[in-house]
Amino acid sequence: MKELECDVCEERCEHPQVICLAKAELVSDEMAQQVAETFKILGDPTRVKILQTLSQRELCVCDLAAVLNMGQSAVSHQLRVLRSARLVKYRREGKMAWYCLDDGHISNLLAQGLSHVGHE
Amino acid sequence: MKELECDVCEERCEHPQVICLAKAELVSDEMAQQVAETFKILGDPTRVKILQTLSQRELCVCDLAAVLNMGQSAVSHQLRVLRSARLVKYRREGKMAWYCLDDGHISNLLAQGLSHVGHE
């Protein structure tokens, strides 16, 4: 348990007690940062397409580029981002690299995002 | 149902059939864009903190700024972003504006994101 420092004496505007409570319940900087980083990765249409496509089947980079109608380099760069975030993994087979999702969590998040948009 | 145009004749690399299938199941540009936009909004630590705070209680702008230890202007700008995306709503009471979440969907997404980070 961390101590609550409620140095809200300088507040002239409002409600020191509520501020104190909310501060106590606020997520940590690190937590907020990590959560934001995860969402940020899902916050790009290309990556959404890549993840949604890989949620259906394993694909090699060049097939993925063909599916998305994008350059190989762009796809490869995005796969690197997704790899660093452990959202996708790959296996090598000769010259080719076969990519798939790393775990189910992301599928769930993505599905919920899609459903959120659906409910507009 | 839309027609599947599988003009993958120029592919020299691989697997035209798989490409064709994946293309058919690919989310639309608009869908990908909308989903990405939703996630992009959650992809900033300040906004994560704002949403998490508002998921617990209604707050006015200046209290929110005090809780987050940020300038009023920065908070107001972010609230604007969240308002445009219909993630938060507000009611006016005199000079003050009281903000809260617009619906539960975002709470759920956020909670799932937090849990995803927790499971690392």
Add this chain to the structure above:
DNA sequence: TTGTTATATGAATATATGTTCATATGTTCT
């Protein structure tokens, strides 16, 4: 009216990010 307070917003700045181009790496085939 004048002054004070709460919030909103435009401009400016610094930083981050997505794509392209060129090239490197590594594998397979001849």
Add this chain to the structure above:
DNA sequence: AGAACATATGAACATATATTCATATAACAA
């Protein structure tokens, strides 16, 4: 070895974005 191919990556560029500063708007108080 050399050629062709699949993938990865660094540099460059254009665009997006988060914060700050200054100021506008609007409500209330004196």
